[in-house]
Amino acid sequence: MFLVFIVILITMRNDEKTGYYINEVNGRKYAYIQRSHVWNKEKKQAETSLEYVGKIDDEGNFIPKKKHLVKADITEDMELSMLDEKRIGMVRVLWLLASEIKLTEALKEAFPKTWRAILSVAFYYVSSGRNAAYLFPSWAEDHESPILGKDLKDADISLLFSGMEEARRKEFLKVWRDAAASGKACFNDITSISSYSRENEMMEFGYNRDHEDLPQVNLGLIVDSGSRLPLYYHVHDGSIHDVSTLEHVMREGFAFNLHNLMFVMDKGFYSRQNVSLMYSNRYGFIIAMTLSSGTAKNAIDEVRSTIRHPRNIIMTDNGEAIYAKTIDSHWGSESCHWPCRFHVYTSENEDIGKRGIRLDIKLQECFQELNAGEWVEAHVPLYAKYFEMDEGEDGTKTYSYKDETLAKAESRYSGYLVLVTDQMGLSAKEALDIYRSKDAVEKAFYDLKNEQDARRLGTHGVAAMDGKLFTLFISAILISEIRRRMAGLKEKWTLNKIRSALDKITFSKVKVEHLKKAKNLRGIVSARQRSYLTKLLDCPEKEAVDKLFSIEVS
Helix, strand or coil: CHHHHHHHHHHCEECCCCCCEEEEECCEEEEEEEEEEEEECCCCEEEEEEEEEEEECCCCCEEECCCCCCCCCCCCCCCEEEEEEEECHHHHHHHHHHHHCCHHHHHHHHCCCCHHHHHHHHHHHHHHCCCCHHHHHHHHHHECCCCCCCCCCHHHHHHHHHCCCHHHHHHHHHHHHHHHCCCCEEEEEEEEEEECCCCCCCCECCCCCCCCCCCEEEEEEEEECCCCCEEEEEEEECCCCHHHHHHHHHHHHHHHCHHHCEEEECHHHCCHHHHHHHHHCCCEEEEECCCCCHHHHHHHHHHCCCCCCHHHEEECCCCCEEEEEEEEEECCCHHHCCEEEEEEEECCCCCCCCCCHHHHHHHHHHHHHHHHCCCCHHHHHHHHHHEEEEECCCCCEEEEECHHHHHHCCHHHCCEEEEEECCCCCCHHHHHHHHHCCHHHHHHHHHHHHHCCCCEECCCCHHHHHHHHHHHHHHHHHHHHHHHHHCCCCCCCCHHHHHHHHCCCEEEEEEECCCCCCEEEECCCCHHHHHHHHHHCCCCHHHHHHHHHHCCCC
């Protein structure tokens, strides 16, 4: 460097005209300015510092060098680091709901060690719409959950299900019934759930409501009419009929204080024996009677000539005008002292003729549904009674009318509904409105089968099945509470819309190197998400976001 420096000084000259030091290389003149000129005592020589500033053209004009822009910053100092980011919207709502309806409290009492795992799996069912255990770990990676970041694999979930002893499940049902029952009526109904399993002794072939050629179990639900929450569930062998399950429910009912409630049931549960059993066991009830019953026919015949009168018109809660008359009577022999009321209803203007046009129109709809493969669950009794199936050699199925059954159909009683009850203080309007509100249990079944994809069970063995059904029951409670709170929202909503919207809300924790505590970052909340949160968290819209982020799943 020193030699080069000396050469430069030797070859460079100070141009008096321009005032620059000039270095000429291959005919090109490069201009420099002096930055410093000092004497180096050790080296005993002067040292000059020069800076290149441009060029000199052939006419002696100075051309400055091009200025270079400062290079843009393309990296950051590593002061911030992401510690955690979770989807929290749906889970925090479920956590709050479970706490406020005392579901968490009941689970803690019955399952003091495993309640967090049970609630976490139920949250997964509700927020994802799935119930496959092997998908839980991937869900848990992205979501907050009551297990607080602990590991829970699909094999662990299988052990969790198998380890839910019957005694603990029943203890939960006792505690939960006391917490959730309003003391009003409750709705009892039953559905079938299929399985491919051949290892479960409870799986049997029977009347399958989903029209699947698979073994099944029958699942019964009891839903409170006041809170609209499932109170109790019961599992029966797949071949047992609806009417036969009621005796089992009554037998267990005293242990769960169900005898203090009034049961509301459709005609699938009606039989003279069942009504007598409810009286004997001191159960309250409203039950629809089958029109083939001689007792129901007698009630209709008694009011037939007088029911269509202006004084007998009632307006139901849904605004429908209908004729109604009440008959006070007794059940069984007079010595039993079992007073009862028959409420008879019809919306027909006059007696309808041979079999009735309304029935025939309904049967025409059923015929089209059957042959299109679009079965409607509410029409299953009509399918069974009025149609028969023919299977071709190629396996195709066609359905035709049972003409003999149609010919014998008694038109005198079509178009009527008869309710029998032991509640002597209920008017015809009150009894009908209570009976029609049993859609709560129908929605609970719909949620189990469709919103939680539980038409078929993926478990093997009775113990694992019992544990999974119990967890599905917990999730059904949560979905029912969501439905109750969302009632009245002006915009149209579905559970899937709520899931999709709330599941996008995130909460992040960021580590800042110079701070001791992590920094919390909230995700953005849209207007639609706020409207859902307002209903579900039961608070003013302006407070909904702050309330969500203040919830601690702990």
